[in-house]
Amino acid sequence: MKLIFEMGAPGRGCDLLAECPTPYTPTNVALREKPLHLPEVSETELSRHYTELAKQAHGVNDGFYPLGSCTMKYNPKINEEAAALPGFTQIHPLQDTPDIQGCLEVISETEQALCAITGMDACTLQPAAGAHGEFTGLLLIKAYHASRGDDARRKIIVPDSAHGTNPASAAMAGFDVVNIVSDAHGCVDLDALKAAVGDDTAGLMLTNPNTVGLFDPNIAEITRIVREAGGLCYYDGANLNAIMGITRPGDMGFDVMHLNLHKTFSTPHGGGGPGSGPVACKAFLADFLPGVRAIPAGDGLAMSRAPHSIGDVRSFYGNFLVVVRALCYILTLGREGIPEAAVGAVLNANYMMHQLKPYYQMAYDHTCMHEFVLTLEQEKRTYNVSALDIAKALLDHGIHPPTMYFPLIVHEALMIEPTETESRETLDEAIQIFIDVRKQSEKAPEDMHQYPLATPVRRLDEVTAARKPVVRYTWE
Numbered sequence: 001m002k003l004i005f006e007m008g009a010p011g012r013g014c015d016l017l018a019e020c021p022t023p024y025t026p027t028n029v030a031l032r033e034k035p036l037h038l039p040e041v042s043e044t045e046l047s048r049h050y051t052e053l054a055k056q057a058h059g060v061n062d063g064f065y066p067l068g069s070c071t072m073k074y075n076p077k078i079n080e081e082a083a084a085l086p087g088f089t090q091i092h093p094l095q096d097t098p099d100i101q102g103c104l105e106v107i108s109e110t111e112q113a114l115c116a117i118t119g120m121d122a123c124t125l126q127p128a129a130g131a132h133g134e135f136t137g138l139l140l141i142k143a144y145h146a147s148r149g150d151d152a153r154r155k156i157i158v159p160d161s162a163h164g165t166n167p168a169s170a171a172m173a174g175f176d177v178v179n180i181v182s183d184a185h186g187c188v189d190l191d192a193l194k195a196a197v198g199d200d201t202a203g204l205m206l207t208n209p210n211t212v213g214l215f216d217p218n219i220a221e222i223t224r225i226v227r228e229a230g231g232l233c234y235y236d237g238a239n240l241n242a243i244m245g246i247t248r249p250g251d252m253g254f255d256v257m258h259l260n261l262h263k264t265f266s267t268p269h270g271g272g273g274p275g276s277g278p279v280a281c282k283a284f285l286a287d288f289l290p291g292v293r294a295i296p297a298g299d300g301l302a303m304s305r306a307p308h309s310i311g312d313v314r315s316f317y318g319n320f321l322v323v324v325r326a327l328c329y330i331l332t333l334g335r336e337g338i339p340e341a342a343v344g345a346v347l348n349a350n351y352m353m354h355q356l357k358p359y360y361q362m363a364y365d366h367t368c369m370h371e372f373v374l375t376l377e378q379e380k381r382t383y384n385v386s387a388l389d390i391a392k393a394l395l396d397h398g399i400h401p402p403t404m405y406f407p408l409i410v411h412e413a414l415m416i417e418p419t420e421t422e423s424r425e426t427l428d429e430a431i432q433i434f435i436d437v438r439k440q441s442e443k444a445p446e447d448m449h450q451y452p453l454a455t456p457v458r459r460l461d462e463v464t465a466a467r468k469p470v471v472r473y474t475w476e
């Protein structure tokens with residue numbers, strides 16, 4: 001398939017507007033020496049090009065997409081309609097407060113809803129992604145210790161079952177990262193945690209459900225140990241799909257957390273954004289929150305900055321239209337629908353795990369939350385069939401591969417998250433495909449290295465793509 005830059009011909013274009021009659025003489029600006037080399041294609045060519053591209057990609061609208069740790073669920077189209085309303089899209093962040101009361105109301109209501117869901121007291125919608133939320137939350141922890149004149153607390157404890165962004169965010173925020181191991185059940189090892197905490201502990205970051213899809217049964221004990229040592233507890237709530245409306249991090253002893261609106265609360269993601277990673281915290285951290293918050297004033301809302309704010313982590317109000325979708329989703333589902341979605345996510349994952357158990361080795365054989373991890377370690381040893389081979393074979397059957405080789409603590413891992421929006425029939429079909437592929441790897445292991453056969457591209461040189469990515473088109 002050609003790139004858009006390789007199509008068309010000079011002068012073709014599809015300008016629909018007449019040239020501007022007012023002469024425009026730019027002064028004092030950086031002018032290009034050569035005109036920008038833009039593709040010149042007709043509207044038909046343009047439309048066909050992107051339709052063809054869309055056909056070659058696999059999205060939630062094409063079929064099963066069980067990418068663990070990503071929550072690739074179906075997002076109601078009505079939320080897109082809400083986010084496209086001109087009242088939301090045609091507004092400028094610098095407009096006067098009386099003119100943007102509707103938008104402020106969206107912000108304020110969403111903050112309150114997220115506080116109710118998480119058991120927290122205050123919230124910022126400014127962070128643009130989950131990892132960005134982690135970074136923001138860690139800055140709050142840092143500001144809190146600094147405000148008490150306690151500058152010895154430089155360490156953030158991160159269990160090895162945490163999401164990979166956790167240690168990265170802690171390092172970015174200037175902390176030293178202390179890694180602690182998991183126990184045989186894939187959960188936090190309490191003895192290792194007790195040994196790690198001390199006067200230098202700034203806090204703990206816990207991913208829960210953790211990256212092997214398990215809810216840590218010792219969660220109350222974990223937060224107690226950290227708090228007793230004077231540290232704060234951070235909850236990575238990117239995957240709230242499993243617990244929303246059922247239980248709340250704020251009730252488990254956590255002080256601050258983030259959510260991923262683009263995973264749990266209705267924004268299609270993949271391809272890099274836009275996302276939103278709001279941070280919610282207990283009242284004692286609220287004075288450090290970034291950005292402006294909408295607060296009641298007279299019979300409307302006004303904007304206010306927290307007195308000891310860490311400053312802005314992004315411009316204005318974050319990705320506002322993602323917030324609109326989230327509010328629409330929360331209001332549509334309501335108090336009954338939100339836990340129902342969580343129950344569906346957990347039920348679907350457990351159903352699939354149970355059906356696959358006779359054929360695949362589970363990394364941890366426990367009731368899972370919204371996702372589960374299996375290991376192809378045995379198949380790799382016996383038939384030289386890897387997790388990659390299985391994932392690539394699934395592609396030929398119209399299934400997007402599960403997350404591969406993550407979490408790192410499981411060898412030859414496949415991490416499967418069906419989500420609550422898949423029907424029993426879709427799950428049964430997918431289960432049968434997983435079983436067929438597994439049987440085939442025993443019968444004809446050599447064949448397993450050649451898949452996929454039916455996709456627009458076959459196996460790619462992923463190492464070169466990762467190490468030496470070509471991301472800029474060069475004209476000949």
Ligand SMILES: *Cc1c(COP(=O)(O)O)cnc(C)c1O
Pocket residue numbers: 069070129130131132163165207236238239260275277
């Ligand atoms: C996805 C995810 C993140 C990171 O979120 P981004 O929006 O991709 O930055 C962090 N933690 C967990 C548990 C996640 O699943």
